[in-house]
Amino acid sequence: MLNKLLLVLWLAGPAFAKQFPDVDCVILHLKTVRCTWNGHGNLTVNYTFHSWFHNEKARACEMYLTSNRIRNGCIQPYGDISNRFTMFYTRLERDNRTSPKRHDLVKKVKLNPPTNLTVQKGADNVWFYWNQILPSCVQNEVCYRTCYKNWDCFPQTCAVLHGKQNYCINLPSDCSRYELKVRSSLDETCSASDWSDWSDPVIWISNNSTECDQGTGSTFVIIVCVLAPVILILMVVLLLRYERFRIIFIHVVPEQSLIPQDKIEPWLEIPKDLKQSFKASYHDRACPVQEYHHVSQGSV
Ligand SMILES: *[C@@H]1O[C@H](CO)[C@@H](O)[C@H](O)[C@H]1NC(C)=O
Numbered sequence: 001m002l003n004k005l006l007l008v009l010w011l012a013g014p015a016f017a018k019q020f021p022d023v024d025c026v027i028l029h030l031k032t033v034r035c036t037w038n039g040h041g042n043l044t045v046n047y048t049f050h051s052w053f054h055n056e057k058a059r060a061c062e063m064y065l066t067s068n069r070i071r072n073g074c075i076q077p078y079g080d081i082s083n084r085f086t087m088f089y090t091r092l093e094r095d096n097r098t099s100p101k102r103h104d105l106v107k108k109v110k111l112n113p114p115t116n117l118t119v120q121k122g123a124d125n126v127w128f129y130w131n132q133i134l135p136s137c138v139q140n141e142v143c144y145r146t147c148y149k150n151w152d153c154f155p156q157t158c159a160v161l162h163g164k165q166n167y168c169i170n171l172p173s174d175c176s177r178y179e180l181k182v183r184s185s186l187d188e189t190c191s192a193s194d195w196s197d198w199s200d201p202v203i204w205i206s207n208n209s210t211e212c213d214q215g216t217g218s219t220f221v222i223i224v225c226v227l228a229p230v231i232l233i234l235m236v237v238l239l240l241r242y243e244r245f246r247i248i249f250i251h252v253v254p255e256q257s258l259i260p261q262d263k264i265e266p267w268l269e270i271p272k273d274l275k276q277s278f279k280a281s282y283h284d285r286a287c288p289v290q291e292y293h294h295v296s297q298g299s300v
């Protein structure tokens with residue numbers, strides 16, 4: 001009997017000893033709070049979840065997230081827009097045991113990508129518009145790239161805009177299409193958050209592009225990648241041919257004491273002064289100096 005009890009305890013022991021999984025939370029689009037726990041991917045039991053912001057009552061989970069029919073997260077309402085500036089508390093429970101945790105979510109906000117991305121052609125420019133919540137609090141990063149008819153796309157250009165929900169490309173090139181995408185985050189004045197995901201790209205194709213030569217893009221690539229090196233080589237060849245290169249050999253000057261006096265002459269025509277200095281017996285003329293004595297005023 002005792003053996004059986006011990007066996008049961010031994011089997012159940014690891015389950016009881018098992019640590020509660022860690023809970024991680026993020027505010028989604030200032031609308032909901034998503035908390036997840038995955039226990040390193042090895043969840044085997046369901047926990048009960050409660051959460052609340054400071055000065056609120058504990059709220060039972062309204063919508064559990066599950067994976068393989070095991071709860072691994074919960075979506076709760078976010079409530080007041082300023083809630084992220086207060087503390088957020090969570091509690092996981094199982095078998096009368098609980099695991100509480102305190103969260104600072106002020107910077108843990110993830111906005112949805114901007115919506116309703118649209119394009120409008122102006123006289124000699126193209127305007128892109130989109131929608132995002134809290135325009136005065138949000139910064140948007142815009143990236144676009146230009147693709148030529150044969151889908152050669154050139155590196156994307158990006159810009160971060162504050163408090164604006166539009167972007168203008170001036171003088172768009174005729175034979176091309178433009179792909180533009182936007183993402184958002186709360187800016188510094190509203191306690192910066194991480195970037196949202198990118199919006200789906202919006203594409204604008206020049207009206208005239210059907211009349212364009214198919215090769216516009218590749219011609220440019222050929223110019224850049226093939227012609228440039230050829231021109232460079234040509235220039236080097238021309239330089240070598242027409243520039244007068246003179247190679248001047250310079251004697252290595254032996255050490256002064258190692259050369260006999262008479263060997264100095266044949267080298268080159270060197271000035272007399274310099275020649276003098278090679279003489280082993282040469283001494284600089286001493287410069288006569290006199291010590292200056294201060295003569296006191298009184299003795300005059
Ligand atoms: C999860 O459990 C399986 C067996 O149940 C084990 O093989 C695996 O190593 C565990 N993974 C982690 C991350 O603990």
Ligand SMILES: *[C@@H]1O[C@H](CO)[C@@H](O)[C@H](O)[C@H]1NC(C)=O
Binds near residue numbers: 044069
């Ligand atoms: C865990 O909870 C989900 C619903 O939240 C339920 O469908 C599932 O059967 C539960 N699994 C276990 C092992 O209790």
Ligand SMILES: *[C@@H]1O[C@H](CO)[C@@H](O)[C@H](O)[C@H]1NC(C)=O
Binds near residue numbers: 095096
């Ligand atoms: C949890 O506690 C309640 C009373 O506080 C008790 O009635 C219940 O049996 C306990 N459940 C477990 C699984 O220990």
Ligand SMILES: *[C@@H]1O[C@H](CO)[C@@H](O)[C@H](O)[C@H]1NC(C)=O
Binds near residue numbers: 115116
């Ligand atoms: C986006 O466009 C849809 C219709 O296409 C409209 O119902 C919705 O209100 C727009 N959303 C915003 C944020 O303007």
